[in-house]
Amino acid sequence: xxxxxxxxxxxxxxxxxxxxxxxxxxxxxxxxxxxxxxxxxxxxxxxxxxxxxxxxxxxxxxxxxxxxxxxxxxxxxxxxxxxxxxxxxxxxxxxxxxxxxxxxxxxxxxxxxxxxxxxxxxxxxxxxxxxxxxxxxxxxxxxxxxxxxxxxxxxxxxxxxxxxxxxxxxxxxxxxxxxxxxxxxxxxxxxxxxxxxxxxxxxxxxxxxxxxxxxxxxxxxxxxxxxxxxxxxxxxxxxxxxxxxxxxxxxxxxxxxxxxxxxxxxxxxxxxxxxxxxxxxxxxxxxxxxxxxxxxxxxxxxxxxxxxxxxxxxxxxxxxxxxxxxxxxxxxxxxxxxxxxxxxxxxxxxxxxxxxxxxxxxxxxx
Numbered sequence: 001x002x003x004x005x006x007x008x009x010x011x012x013x014x015x016x017x018x019x020x021x022x023x024x025x026x027x028x029x030x031x032x033x034x035x036x037x038x039x040x041x042x043x044x045x046x047x048x049x050x051x052x053x054x055x056x057x058x059x060x061x062x063x064x065x066x067x068x069x070x071x072x073x074x075x076x077x078x079x080x081x082x083x084x085x086x087x088x089x090x091x092x093x094x095x096x097x098x099x100x101x102x103x104x105x106x107x108x109x110x111x112x113x114x115x116x117x118x119x120x121x122x123x124x125x126x127x128x129x130x131x132x133x134x135x136x137x138x139x140x141x142x143x144x145x146x147x148x149x150x151x152x153x154x155x156x157x158x159x160x161x162x163x164x165x166x167x168x169x170x171x172x173x174x175x176x177x178x179x180x181x182x183x184x185x186x187x188x189x190x191x192x193x194x195x196x197x198x199x200x201x202x203x204x205x206x207x208x209x210x211x212x213x214x215x216x217x218x219x220x221x222x223x224x225x226x227x228x229x230x231x232x233x234x235x236x237x238x239x240x241x242x243x244x245x246x247x248x249x250x251x252x253x254x255x256x257x258x259x260x261x262x263x264x265x266x267x268x269x270x271x272x273x274x275x276x277x278x279x280x281x282x283x284x285x286x287x288x289x290x291x292x293x294x295x296x297x298x299x300x301x302x303x304x305x306x307x308x309x310x311x312x313x314x315x316x317x318x319x320x321x322x323x324x325x326x327x328x329x330x331x332x333x334x335x336x337x338x339x340x341x342x343x344x345x346x347x348x349x350x351x352x353x354x355x356x357x358x359x360x361x362x363x364x365x366x
Contacts (some may be wrong), residue, residue, distance in 0.1 A: 007037035007200055010093075010122065012113030013105030014041075014049035018272045022129055023105040025170035027058060029356035033185075040328020041095050042090065042113040049109075059065075063089040065109055090116030100363040101125060103355075104140055111136050117363035123362040127355065129169040129271030131299035133157050144360065150271060150348070150354055151303045167355055171264035172185065174256050176280055183261035187247050193225045194330060197262035199252075204231020205268060207318050208287055212266075213238060215323035215352050220245045224330065227258055257309040264329060264336070266322070269301035278309065278347035285311045285325055309342035319364075332360050 011027055015020040020043075038059075043049030045062040053060045058211050067088035078121050090112040102117030104110035105127040122145045128137045131151040141147060141160055148156065151170040158164060158240075181191040189195060196219070200208045209230055218225060225245035230238050235250035252258045259265075259276060265284040269271050277284050286304065288297035304310035311329060313321050329335055348354075 005036050005038060006366070007034045007360065008097065008171065009037060009039050009102075009359060009363070010097060010101065010102045010113065010117050011039065012042040012117075013106065013107050013112040013127070014043040014109050015047050015107035016270075017048055018129060018270045019107040019110075020049050021104050021172065021272055022127055022170040022275070023103065024052075024056065024058075024295075025352040026103065026355050026359070027039060028126070028173065029170075029352040030359060032362035033356055034360055038097075040093075040099070042093060043109050043188055047109075061093050063093070063109065063112060065112055065232055069359040074321065087116065093121065094120045094122065099358045100366045103127065103359060104136070106134050106136055108136060110187045111139060113140070114140050115143065115170045121366065123366055125355065125359055125362065127152055127170070129275070130154075130296040132294055134294065134296065146358060148358075150275065150351075151300070153299065153303050165276060165354075165358075166348075167207045169271055169352035170352035170355060171272070171275050171279050171349075172256075172351070173257065175276060176256070178257050179261040183257040185259055186257050187227055187246070189225050189227070189247065189261065192266070193223060194263050195261050196224060196226045196264045196266060196326065196330075197258055198226060198228045198275065199265070199267040200229065200234075201233050201268055204229075204263070205287075205289065205315040206234065207315050208266065208268075208322075209234045209238065210224075211318045213241070214319070215326075216241065216246055217243065218323065219326065220329065222330075227252075227261060229258075264326070266326065269281040269297040269304075271296075271300060274300050274304065275347075275351075278304070278343045279349045281340040281344035283310075283323070283336045284331065284343070285313060285329065287313050287315055287322075292314045305341055306348070307346055308338060309346055310339060 012024045020191050040059040041053045063086040088255045094117040099122045102122040103125045104114040126147045131153045146247040147163050148167040184191045228248050232250050265282045269286040269288040286300045301312045305312035
């Protein structure tokens with residue numbers, strides 16, 4: 001029998017961690033505030049949400065949808081069929097679950113799922129983590145009761161200013177819970193040495209990895225130590241670099257300790273990375289990926305660079321500029337402090353709590 005609790009929340013969003021983890025942060029906060037809440041995630045079985053969500057104990061339903069490829073391929077011919085099927089599936093899921101509030105965090109999967117919940121009377125909250133709103137957010141905006149954005153710049157791309165709230169991008173609650181000293185020790189590093197964390201995403205970034213490989217020995221000779229996540233696709237190419245102060249990993253499970261250990265971050269400019277480094281006040285060099293939809297990583301990084309909260313290097317310039325820029329930042333204590341302070345200034349550490357409370361309030365009004 002269906003529970004009588006009014007606190008029933010449907011989350012939809014995924015395809016990447018950047019769409020999924022902010023939603024999980026909000027779901028966790030709803031559960032903390034209202035333990036009796038019922039929460040269901042809708043996603044695609046083959047993507048990250050299909051692996052992560054069930055392990056966290058949340059309900060999960062999959063729909064048959066895949067994004068429309070920017071370059072033509074045969075699967076694009078199936079897109080209309082998949083879209084129609086996913087719309088029907090979404091209506092059926094919401095008819096059975098009866099959500100009071102539907103929360104979309106981006107990615108193509110959010111479109112049908114949030115639409116279906118809206119048709120059946122759910123209040124709609126959207127979470128847009130990128131500076132330039134994704135196509136799903138722009139399409140769903142007409143159904144939204146509230147649109148939560150992470151960057152002030154996003155406002156000019158949206159049509160409903162009365163629905164917009166600048167809340168920031170929710171981050172995991174455990175961030176910042178480890179000390180710098182114990183975190184460096186956990187990686188087998190000297191707790192007193194300046195530490196650089198290099199991230200290129202879970203699969204890796206060729207341009208960043210190649211550039212780091214060319215200068216890593218010189219950086220170590222400058223008494224710097226490095227935690228280098230190569231990504232699973234590139235680990236085999238670099239795992240045999242044998243330097244005492246360089247820890248080469250294919251993937252970092254405990255990002256909390258990795259962030260806590262580092263004094264400078266070199267990374268792509270995904271929305272989750274941006275949210276985490278600003279909350280923690282980590283000085284950073286950001287190298288936006290040129291291969292993401294609508295070039296949103298560039299706009300993310302530019303928003304920080306315009307506020308003197310990060311150093312921006314275009315991917316096309318990384319090979320020629322990265323080493324010199326690292327060395328320039330490392331020796332400039334005033335710049336490091338400025339980047340840290342400005343990043344913290346624009347952070348929104350309470351985003352998950354703010355959005356969770358809004359969702360709970362909406363649940364009582366349906």
